[in-house]
Amino acid sequence: MLQEIIAFAILGFAVAFLIKKFFFKPKKKKDCGDGNCGCS
Amino acid sequence: MSVQNINVALIGNPNTGKTSVFNQLTGLNQQVGNYPGITVEKKIGFCKLPHGIKANILDLPGTYSLNASSMDESVVIELLLNKNDKLYPDVAVVVTDVENLKRNLLIYTQIKDLEIPTILVINMADRMETKGITLDIPLLEEKLKTKIALISSRKGTGIEDLKNLIVSYKTIQHEPCLNTFDIDPEYFSSLQNLFPNQLLYKLWLVITQDVNFSNLDRNEIRNAFTKSHSELKRLQQKETIKRYQFINDVLKDGLKIDASMAKDIRAKLDRVLTHKVWGYVIFLGILFLIFQSIFSWSTIPMDFIDGTFASLSSWAAEELPSGILTDLLSQGIIPGIGGVIIFIPQIAFLFLFISILEESGYMSRVVFLMDKIMRRFGLSGKSVVPLISGTACAIPAIMATRNIENWKERLITILVTPFTTCSARLPVYAIIISLVIPSKRVLGILNLQGLTLMFLYVLGFATAILSAYILNKVLKLDTKTYFVVEMPNYKLPLFKNVGINVVEKTKAFIVGAGKIILAISVILWFLASYGPGKDFNEAEAIVKERTAGKQLTEIQVENEIASQKLENSYIGLMGRAIEPAISPLGYDWKIGIALISSFAAREVFVGTLATIYSVGDSDNEATIKSKMQAEVSPSTGKKIFNFATGISLLLFYAFAMQCASTLAITKKETNSWKWPAMQLVFMSGLAYFVALISYQLLK
Numbered sequence: 001m002l003q004e005i006i007a008f009a010i011l012g013f014a015v016a017f018l019i020k021k022f023f024f025k026p027k028k029k030k031d032c033g034d035g036n037c038g039c040s
Numbered sequence: 041m042s043v044q045n046i047n048v049a050l051i052g053n054p055n056t057g058k059t060s061v062f063n064q065l066t067g068l069n070q071q072v073g074n075y076p077g078i079t080v081e082k083k084i085g086f087c088k089l090p091h092g093i094k095a096n097i098l099d100l101p102g103t104y105s106l107n108a109s110s111m112d113e114s115v116v117i118e119l120l121l122n123k124n125d126k127l128y129p130d131v132a133v134v135v136t137d138v139e140n141l142k143r144n145l146l147i148y149t150q151i152k153d154l155e156i157p158t159i160l161v162i163n164m165a166d167r168m169e170t171k172g173i174t175l176d177i178p179l180l181e182e183k184l185k186t187k188i189a190l191i192s193s194r195k196g197t198g199i200e201d202l203k204n205l206i207v208s209y210k211t212i213q214h215e216p217c218l219n220t221f222d223i224d225p226e227y228f229s230s231l232q233n234l235f236p237n238q239l240l241y242k243l244w245l246v247i248t249q250d251v252n253f254s255n256l257d258r259n260e261i262r263n264a265f266t267k268s269h270s271e272l273k274r275l276q277q278k279e280t281i282k283r284y285q286f287i288n289d290v291l292k293d294g295l296k297i298d299a300s301m302a303k304d305i306r307a308k309l310d311r312v313l314t315h316k317v318w319g320y321v322i323f324l325g326i327l328f329l330i331f332q333s334i335f336s337w338s339t340i341p342m343d344f345i346d347g348t349f350a351s352l353s354s355w356a357a358e359e360l361p362s363g364i365l366t367d368l369l370s371q372g373i374i375p376g377i378g379g380v381i382i383f384i385p386q387i388a389f390l391f392l393f394i395s396i397l398e399e400s401g402y403m404s405r406v407v408f409l410m411d412k413i414m415r416r417f418g419l420s421g422k423s424v425v426p427l428i429s430g431t432a433c434a435i436p437a438i439m440a441t442r443n444i445e446n447w448k449e450r451l452i453t454i455l456v457t458p459f460t461t462c463s464a465r466l467p468v469y470a471i472i473i474s475l476v477i478p479s480k481r482v483l484g485i486l487n488l489q490g491l492t493l494m495f496l497y498v499l500g501f502a503t504a505i506l507s508a509y510i511l512n513k514v515l516k517l518d519t520k521t522y523f524v525v526e527m528p529n530y531k532l533p534l535f536k537n538v539g540i541n542v543v544e545k546t547k548a549f550i551v552g553a554g555k556i557i558l559a560i561s562v563i564l565w566f567l568a569s570y571g572p573g574k575d576f577n578e579a580e581a582i583v584k585e586r587t588a589g590k591q592l593t594e595i596q597v598e599n600e601i602a603s604q605k606l607e608n609s610y611i612g613l614m615g616r617a618i619e620p621a622i623s624p625l626g627y628d629w630k631i632g633i634a635l636i637s638s639f640a641a642r643e644v645f646v647g648t649l650a651t652i653y654s655v656g657d658s659d660n661e662a663t664i665k666s667k668m669q670a671e672v673s674p675s676t677g678k679k680i681f682n683f684a685t686g687i688s689l690l691l692f693y694a695f696a697m698q699c700a701s702t703l704a705i706t707k708k709e710t711n712s713w714k715w716p717a718m719q720l721v722f723m724s725g726l727a728y729f730v731a732l733i734s735y736q737l738l739k
Contacts, residue, residue, distance in 0.1 A: 003363035010368065011566050014559035021556065022700055 045094045048087075048206055049129035051116060051151060053144050054102030055404075055528035056137040057163045060193035062099040063540050065203070084127070089203050098127055104143075106150040106245060107276060117249055120154055121242060131157045131209035133202070138164050138173055139529065141295060145184075145287045146280070149217040152185070153241040157212040159187055159205050166192040167529070172298035180294040185213045194534050217286055220244060223279045244279075248272055309530055313405045323406060330393045331494035332487060338385040342470075345385075346663045349378030368565055372651055376561025379647030379664065380554045383467040388546045390463065391432065395541040399533035403428070408527065417505045418512025420444055423453040427504060430460035431497070432545055434702045438709055452511045454709055455719060458702050459504035459695070461497045463549050464643040468693045469496055471646050475668055476686030492690075499694055507722075549643075557647040560637050564611060564651045571609035579604040603674075606652070625692065625728070626685035626735040628673060635692075642698040684738035688731040696727035 052058045066085025083099040103116045119125055120132075132151050136144035141162065152158045162175065181188050187205045191198030220240040221228045232240050312318055357370040397403050406428070411421025422444045430437035437457045444450040461469070470493075477492045575582065583600045592600070606612050614636070615629030622632045630652050638645040646664065653667040671680040697703065697720050706716040 003361070003365035007365045007368045010373075010562055014562040017555065017559045018563070021559075 045086075045096050046130040046206075046209075047098065047127055048095045049098045049100055049119065049127075049132045050135055051100050051132055051147065052102065052135035052161075053104050053137070053140070053147065056102070056135045056140070056144060057193045058102065058135045059099055060534065060537055061133075061135055061161065061163065061191070061199075061202075062097060063537055064193050064196060064199045065095075065097050087203070089207050091207055093207055095206060096127065098129065103147060105147050105280075107248065107280075114249070117245065120151065120156065121245060129156060131159060131206060131212075133159045133161055133206065135161045135163055138162050138168055138175070139171060142284075142287055142291055145290070146283055148184070149283045149286060150241075153216040153218055153220065155214050155216065155239060157209045157214070159189065159202070159209065159212065160184060161189045161191055161202060163191055163193055164529075165190045165198065166195050174296045174298075176294045180290065183290040183294065185215045185217065187212055194531065216241070218279075218282055222282060224275055227275070248276060306530055310405065310527070313402065314409050319405070319409045323409065326397070327497075328486075328494065330390070331497065332490040333393070334386050334389045334490070334493065336487060336490065337389055338470075341385040342382055345382045346378065346665065349374060349381070350663045352378075367569065368562065371569075372561050372565025373558065375650035375664065376558050376565075376647045377554070379467070379561075379650045380550060380557050380643070382646075382664070383463075383470065383643075384546060384550065386466055386470055387463050387549055388542055390466070391542045391545045392538065394428070394431065395538040396533045398541075399531065399537055401528045401530045404527050414505075417509040418449065418452050419456075419505070419508050420446065420449045420453070423449065423508075426453050426457050427460050427501065430457045430462060433462050433464070433549075434458045434460070434699065435705045438702070438705050441709070448512075448515060451710065451715070452508045452515070454706055455511060455715060456504040456507045458697060458699065458719060458723065459500050459507060461500040461694070462642075462699075463545075464699065465496075465693055467643050467646045468638075469493060469690060471665060471668065472681070472686050472689050474665060475681045476683050496690060496694055503695065557644050560644050561647050561651045564633070564637060564648055567611035567614075568606055568609045568652060571605065571612065573608065575608035576605055579608065611652070624735070625731045626688045626739060628680055630671075631680070631685075631689070635698075638698050642693060642696075645693070684735050687738055688735035691734050692727045692731035694727070695723055695730055697723035 050058050050062055062083070062085060065087045085097045085099070087095045087097050089095050098119075100116045100119065106117055106120070119127060119129070122128060134144075134148040134151060136148065148158065148160055160180075168174070175190070177188050177190060187208075189198055189202040189205050191202055193199075221232075223244075228240060228244075231243055232238075235243055313322060353370045353374045356366060356374060360366040360369065397406075403425070407421045407424045410424045414421055414423055423441070426437040426441050434457050437460070438454050441450045441453045441457070444453060473489050473492050477489050480488050482488050482491060571577075580601050583597065583604050587597060587600060607616070611633055612629065615633040618632045618636070619629045622635065627635070630649065633652060634645045634648040637648045649668060650664045653664070653671065668681050669679070672678060673680055703716040703720060706719060707713055710716075
């Protein structure tokens, strides 16, 4: 039973990792976001 | 009490040894922010300085000035103009080459005028004697209003002095080198009046550079100071002239060169290495040597790794308590990891050779040599760098096209670069070549397997160039083109730099690809170990009924059951569904599964087959290669991995766009889905067609 729980947990992690990797790539911030980039 | 790390930006012209300084300061404490290869984005490392101060060291792309002409140069300007960037430098370290001080100082004067504390590093001090160069450091420090570190990053001298200067960066003068008003007093006075709280030189960069600078409205400034493009260019030229006048004045007394003392073999070497005949012969000879070595030298460590993982699988199956987790480990995870680790030797050797060529200065000669040829095909000499670095990975290679100024040449280079043989193809090639190409000698010295590998690399380059030729004719984009390349001095490659490069790139492959391969191996194992319906769930009874009366050993019956289960598992059903489309190419459904799973990344191919064959085979101790070698077609009884199928697979992988990340980076760099879609359709179609023809001719 314990083996099954661990094995299916590993499967869950693997699926979640691939979904995150290929479908939810974090977007790079183009600016500092607060409208003040400290130019002054 | 926690002390905040200071940010130190390493800036300078290309080929000044900036990355060597970075390596000297950080050692292996590097966090590779971008893909390894040519520095096309920021790279961060960590360094402990005197007095317990810690520093984040930023290695920025090589740039000639703050007037960006290519995308990688914009990275530097964006960082220097954005005080709120968490990596905004507390101190800039401008690295220069003692032999090219005049040109290298241009960017120094510009950064100084941004009022960022700036230290000047004069690198390659070990060459001063042979080149007859003497420097008056105190005078240079006084005129350039800074502190100077005279170092040799190759020999590691002067690095401690540099660290001490970084620590005391607050004592450096903020005074600019050039008074911006001098460029055009009337224009800059009115600009300053409108924005009295802004630094004038920053305002000027906002007007002239197309970079991110969000709290100032660029349009507002531009509209207030309407100048035509040509007028702005004229002012930029005036600025550059004024800066060089300043630099000439500084160097007049600070730098002396005694030409009679200079001993130089560079010109002699260049005559041979860039010769219109011998240059190409030598380049081809070097390529031969590299590919022969990759195959010959890697065999022993690869066999060792393969055997070790096979034993580990066997050990896990026998020694761990039986159950689903043990099966997952012995048949899914261990063979999956083995399918990645096994290729470390070949990848490390490939990067070792490429790093040596880059470090020695030879690569720039190759760029120069190839420019004439490349131009005929619509590419630039600079396209050679992406095409060669594409042998590591197409992603940094596509990013490296940013230094190609001409858009059409850049676009064509982006589109054709995925044809070059990346390191992810190497595992696929290596295993299939070892299965279908005999390891025999040709002409007494050349290994046939090595020659086949070289042929595939050449095929990749040739297809890239041919495709570029077609695209050059098809794409209707007219842009002016020019070619400028810097020829660095020849150097003996530094062991430390080469070592770091090899470790960094091999690690990137193993960590980046390894995680994906491992995750896919786990999923594949589940799909191969479970299935719907009677044919899967009652496999044992079906096989026993089918084999009743036949003289089969216990192991043969076990293999029959494993095979029946695999064929009716979820993955087996998926594989058989696509079999009609791939059987004309010589592939069975198991190879079909590997083709599908390797769409995300090519290197998954071998790991997939390792998992599938582990599930479908009761012998845990056999290696991946021996399992593939033993695989026979149930219908014909012939080996699956025969010569015709092997060649068909090699050609399929030579051309197919089996890499989701490359498509993503093409989209990012071209800002359009049109180009990656074209890449996908064209490359996949070509791969299918060529594999089909080759199998039908050879079977």
